Amino acid sequence: MEKVFIFGHKSPDTDSITSSLVMENLERKMGNPDAKAYRLGKLNKETEFVLNYFKIQAPELLENIEEKEKVILVDHNSFAQSVNGIEKADILKVIDHHCISNFETATPLYYMAEPVGCTATILYEIYMMNKFEIEPNIAALMTSAIISDTLLFKSPTCTKKDIEAATELAKIANIDIENYGMEMLKAGTDLSDFSAEELINLDSKELEANGLKFQVAQVNTACIEDVLKDKEAIEKAMTDFINANNLGLFMFAITDIINSNSKAIVLGERASIVEKAFNGKLEDNMIFLPGVVSRKKQIVPVIKENA
């Protein structure tokens, strides 16, 4: 059997890391022992908490991929967010819950996407479809991913299917969703170790619309003002990033997971797009976004519409 590389997006979050590990488990059950999970970057604090909690080893780092290597993408499809060299790889499968963009294959493939809150919810369905047993450790990874992506079911991206899957999986993993979930989300909000440059790269997506190259990064916190103590350094890191990558716009959203609001720092020549998109004014390069917690559902689409 040939080797198959499984990975999520760059700046990996909990769903990208755990879904790679879960997909490795699924592929083995399907008779592909040479499929292996990888990660495209450093683990964030939340994911570290999850892997430590359940004593699961992190996937190896993957820097780039050679031509014709076989890959399986989870939690993303955009080449801009994927591994270096993806254009020349042989994509066997995609399991994802995002819109489809900049995706192109020469041959037919297995592609399964659903408009649900988390990749793990789709993976759960694949286990059900195939009547595969789900081991407690694997169930724990999937539960964690759903809690993470839906912010404990509070995000507008959360669907009935996500809640149902997490409820079933938590039983298998013997997890108290509320208690474990809050502990896990809070672990993710510990940003004290990170430099400004690391902060803006923790969960950052490169996007494009109508010729506009833009970046939307997001961090979760229990206290927005805590993060803003470093505002000056963050703005400097964002400006460097804009210049290095020739971006029209960089939006850094700081999301308060307790009160379900965000405050964003917005820089770049086309920063006014964000004012138009959210019908507000930037003050001190910042805008308050009440009720906004989901980049995918509440930020990216409105920026694209106004680009």
Added chain:
Amino acid sequence: MEKVFIFGHKSPDTDSITSSLVMENLERKMGNPDAKAYRLGKLNKETEFVLNYFKIQAPELLENIEEKEKVILVDHNSFAQSVNGIEKADILKVIDHHCISNFETATPLYYMAEPVGCTATILYEIYMMNKFEIEPNIAALMTSAIISDTLLFKSPTCTKKDIEAATELAKIANIDIENYGMEMLKAGTDLSDFSAEELINLDSKELEANGLKFQVAQVNTACIEDVLKDKEAIEKAMTDFINANNLGLFMFAITDIINSNSKAIVLGERASIVEKAFNGKLEDNMIFLPGVVSRKKQIVPVIKENA
């Protein structure tokens, strides 16, 4: 409930028409009574035979789609092969078995694709997954689509899943696959009624690779020489089409479904790509392709590689 339009590709073949009707049935079982099957063009003889045989009404013709209308695509994803106005529609679902190209959505969607020979095989899996009953008429439509797309399991695109699905479905529909299948495929080879212009449009796909705009049309026949009686008129129609659409290459493949070979008429400034792709010489604008029956697997990828 809002209306949902379900349709396959332009120049519809049996899979595109029957999968639209089957998907309508599936959506109703899923509780969406306002989803309705449409067709994007004239039925071919094979599809007419199928619908007459089982006394099933053809879907209505759809010319274009308005902004924000809700659609479900079956048997295609490329906008070039879809309805006029697709760029502005709201794509809810895609069920397909082709490579992904020129496909882009603003929001997440349900996308299910597998590298199998026929869309109907994936639809069959969706019935199984949901434990929905399959009525004999619906099973007959799916069996016909699989026979059509796999040329009675002889095409290299045919997979084990296609054979398994067709075998189960033929039982439900009470069809003798071999006898019905040959009769159906032969009905499709009756090209006597068509003008040269109609012939080159019967099952024709608009494609693009490395800046090359090209078209690959295909007809099935029991006798290649019969079709070539009209060679002069076909070449004229192809040339007109090339000029009207600014194509670099037009390949018209005439496939002998009895002996599993093809002969192609190739025109256009970039016709030599076909010589390179198949390692042969065009004589009289024609090339013989032994063993070639599948546009998707044996023609399009090698043209793209050499474009």
